[in-house]
Amino acid sequence: MTVSDVLFLAICLITLVAAWRVVVSAKVMHAALWLGLTFFGVAAVFLMLSADFVAAAQVLVYVGAITVLLIFGIMLSEGTEGTPRGSERSSLGRKVAPVGAAAGFAALMVYLYHQAGLRQPPPAEVATDTPRAIGTLLFSDFVIPFEVASLVLLVGMVGAIVLAMREEG
Amino acid sequence: MQLPLTYVLSFSALLFGIGLYGALTLQNAIRILMCIEIMLNAVNVNLIAFSRYLSPLQPAGQAFVIFVMTVAAAEVAVGLAIILMIARRRDTIDIDRMNLLKW
Known part of the structure; x- marks a missing residue:
């Protein structure tokens, strides 16, 4: 493991935690701010994969435009959020099915990727003038x-x- | 960086799983839009990773990511406009209460 590998794994961890906070945080505005951090993390991943132009476009379009647009949407629709109701959502199927779908998909894809045996490190030569x-x-x-x-x-x-x-x- | 392709793809699969879980469970329409953005980003990570590992000198995957970003931007603009219209007319953005067409 080189220094850049450790850096890459740290960025991945931060991005996944931020994405998880988008889903679970109680306030919508906090979710939007965590979403901005998620976009920054993905931009850093792009940068580590030596896609510098796309990383810049990611920061401009996603962090700069889409997050701001979503925050505008949240502020314009404030007060219409409604209270989350527990009774209709509490049936077992509606709780288990999303977890099963998401976790099942992620586990299946990770398993398939490991089975595919894509073990070689990235090629040394890369387009620098992206x-x-x-x-x-x-x-x-x-x-x-x-x-x-x-x-x-x-x-x-x-x-x-x-x-x-x-x-x- | 010496990490094999599998690690980048696994990261993208986990990110997609988080977005999928949020899109299926949340009730606020704007947060569902956010989770869809997370899923689109996970797909972009896949495209960039394959472009870097399999054809590093011809970045067609990166050009495709630009297209995905374009469509995502248009999607968010139109989606937010629809959500704001629903918020004005029906006074809610809770998708459980958008049941006018539900039998």
Whole structure:
């Protein structure tokens, strides 16, 4: 184990704890802040996998935009949260089924990954000029998906404005 | 870094499991949206990891992550707009009480 391996495992641990706090923390606003830490942790994982451009985009888009958007949503819908009711949720199936689905999925995937025997360390040589490589890919091989993605963003923006607009005479 | 690919993939599977558990159990619609974001991030980790370990000189996986981020941003914007509209009209964002179409 090298120093960077220990660092990587520490980042993984922090990210998983933060993600768990998103699910279990009592206040929605705290969950949003833990979600920001989760996004930062994932960005650090990207950085350790030498995907520096994607790590920067992750911080800008997820931490900068999506977390702030969610916090706005929480503040605009405050007071409508409602009290969590225990009675209808307390049946055994509704408690066991989500745990079984999530834990079963994670355990199955970890088991399959270990069975697959992907044991080799990462290759030493790696693309260092990732923004140039990604840009070249986006404008050569992936130019049609790139244009479609811009259309999706435009439609999403217009749709969000139309949906959130107050309808008044 | 000398860790084999299995460790990165296992981390991503655990992150996805946490997000899946939250999306299935929580009642607040905004928190379900957060858990969906966690699941999308776990998928992105997988894409980056395969790109790093299997084709390090041709980062097509990283280009694909950019697309996933684009779709995620559009999804959050539209999802939050829908949730805010429901909060205004029905005065709740508890998904258990959004049962107008439920038989």
